Amino acid sequence: MRKIYTKIESINGSVISVLAKGISYREIAEVETRFGKTLAEVIRIKDDKVLLQVFMGGRGVSTGDKVRFLGRGVQVSFSDGLIGRIFDGSGNPRDNGPPLDENMMEVVNPPVNPVKRVIPTNMIQTGIPMIDVFNTLVESQKLPIFSISGEPYNELLARIALQAQVDVIILGGIGIKYDDYLFLREELDEGGALPRSICFIHTASDPIVEGLVVPDMCLAVAERFALQGKRILVLLTDMTNFADKLKEIAITQEQVPSNRGYPGDLYSQLAARYERAVDFEGAGSVTILGVTTMPGDDVTHPVPDNTGYITEGQYYLKNGRIEPFGSLSRLKQMVNKDTRDDHRDIMDGMIQLYANYKSSTEKRSMGFKMSSWDKKLIRYGELFEERLMSLTVNLPLIDALGVGWEILADCFEKEEVGMRSSLIKKYWPKKST
């Protein structure tokens, strides 16, 4: 029988302290409050004084509440029975299914040994040309979707979840609106993706600290499935909430903030999650797509900034479409050499021309005369936006490449597009009269 402590020394925000002996760092305790039981994690020990982070938050905790240490870290159940289920941030069912408590495992694992990783070689087709052609998603990649609040990022996530060719989808919600949760659930359900999905959903109305555990739970489960040889896609929304919760906690602990109030270890904290994306040698893979909402569309804000340095590129969602500027898939080179020989040239060539289109529209908006070249560019840019960039477009990769050539041939002469002559010879569409 574990000892029960009945005296809480201090309560500050969501952090309480207890005098106790023989307690391990990062151990979990159960706190019995008048509002029911909640979990708490040991975050600092100094001699006999143990500081705990209460998952429910400090509100309603009294100095006379009972604290019982459990002698273990945060855990989650693991079995095939998880598939098709929806849980909250503590791992309790949110659907009508039974609670799962067999085969419990710690959510924090040691890092993967780099020598046991392999170079990813499989592309994940999504049917979205701005992803498949221009910024290919690759198995084991970690990519954020940079988005302003109000952009349809959850719609995009849902669409990727429905169309992505993977074995299991794990959806993690951190501090999302209840409505968004309902939306995502409905989309997955109607699209028929729910039977291959696992959801860990923490909504904005749930206890704050629980949200911090969601990415770890999702990734611990994903890792285990991947070791069984499955290909897993983890979708996290929204990682900015995750970072904000870290900030909140750091400030209540009186840590020296580094940048706009965020703790100095923000990079390490985010990296510890994103780096769990992996392609195991001789087993499956974990791919991570996480939404990062950018306060004020500012990519230099600490959260998108630190995220950008960790992840292998990003999708930049703006005006309802994935912008070619600011979007990048670092791993696309791994796969786009094997799709079709014109893939890379179309990808770079069309974007370079699109950049020129942007400067032409700038010139136009300042009232300058449009040269014939500018006019060509503007026609090109508009066609590009309509036929490839719009999120409503749904095309397999090869068809999308064909559309690319059609647009080029429609707007330019062969030597104006800056591509290798051999490719132009092979793919330039014959002008239909």
Place this chain on the structure above:
Amino acid sequence: MTKGTVRGINGNLIQTQVKGVVSLNEVAYVKSGSFSLKTEVIRISGDQAEMQVFENTGGVKVGDAVEFSGELLSVELGPGLLGSICDGLQAPLTVIAEDSGFFLPRGIERDSLSRDKKWEVSPNVEIGDVLEGGDTIATVPEGLFNHRIMVPFNLSGKIKSVKPSGTYTIDEVIAELVDDSGTVHPLRLFFKWPVKRPIMIAEERVRPTEPLVTKVRIIDSFLPIARGGTYCIPGPFGAGKTVLQHITSRNADVDIVVIAACGERAGEVVEVLREFPEIIDPKTGKSLMERTVIVCNTSSMPVAAREASVYTGVTIAEYYRQMGLNVLLLADSTSRWAQAMREMSGRLEEIPGEESFPAYLESVIAAFYERAGVIRLKDGRTGSVTIGGTVSPAGGNFEEPVTQATLKVVGAFHGLSRARAEARRYPSIDPLESWSRYPSFIDQDTRDILHQYTIRGNEVLEMMKVVGEEGTTIEDYLYYLKSEFLDAVFFQQNAYDPVDQSVSKERQRHVLQIITAILQGDMDLQEKEEARKVFNRLRQLFLDYNSSEWKSASFKKQEELVKNLLDEIRREG
């Protein structure tokens, strides 16, 4: 041995009550359950020592025993380093993978260098020889090189005994040295050296002037780096820092490349790890891995070891320099290392400096880059360590402490620009903002011409944004087209084209002659529309020229086509 007990735990910082003598930067082990966690002492006050832990501290309890080793944080230096991959504390990752599988469990200690492998040793000293630290006592063939077994750098004395030639493991004593006080030191094929103490045993330090060829045009011809010099690559995320480092690590004209992947993605290390053994180095005919050492502490590995990883990397580089070799150390990214210092400084509750980085940030960065350099050894040979560090400035803004502290101490600055990266102009080194203080194999006059056209072209571009194309004279417009042409066919380079990805010194010289002729050529072009068309054609021809094999038939043909076009538009007498 000094012992202690854990009194407090805060993240990866542990407070210990110590019984006995303890020194700063000493290594200590926390015995927690079945684990033994490696730590380094970073602050001492009274009988309290504070230590940073190189592992996850989950599960550590107040009252756990601590054992102090009496040694500073060190690496093992000896044959077997080349081609190896280790973490920031030199734990051999391949060996750990064989024992532990997919994950890196805590508290695993393995010998950094294999104790079983036998080496062919030829001693070249005799009994009675008087030797100093760094003097060679034997040679061992290690891959491409003759690895010199040296007297540990802090010892000197007289040889008392020496073994005959033969095969030995690194743990076997091959000679004995008696120092002035009469103490006998057994000499093995390896010794340990503290990572934070620079190795510098030389007749003199020489100024770095010899260009280090990377086969990246914009670097070699325009913003060169020198053997033994230092350079930094700051850039926002996605600008291609790591790709540039990779290309450099493949093509750089040095003997050995040490890659210190510090707090970055594991995927990038994997690329090196999986690709390098397959790539044959044209210079040596052997796989690239044989000249590469990888020290990696990726971002999910424990933070404290991140700081150690750059020191581990530079110590290995310095060790090979003492053998008269040219070594390139690529540190990616120094910002992660600075952040690791910041995290620890915060936990120690030190007064923060700018952006909460510790006040000693600048001096630590300066001391690190100072470990680069060219040295002349006793026997007249020279060796060099070149350091290239990437910097990941917050928000891509170079006005931040790490970038600024680095710029003060490096000899070349390759600033990557987000605008160039977004326009897919790779490598995205900004030719306007970047600089280099080193000489190139391209003469200064030519470099000045390139510089002049780049600046002038940009001025015209800025002007056109205000007055429009129609308000620009044809002369100015030609400046603009020429600078764009220079950018497209010379500064930009296609990393995925088998030919264009690495361009030899000779070819760079050759191509630049044609390009400067075009830049300075008088062209018979009156209309902007026509000029633009001509330059589009010229660019197209040149791109095909760039991707044809040096001196092949198609190379000559393309050159011919370029020249014909130039003749067409040359202004007559």
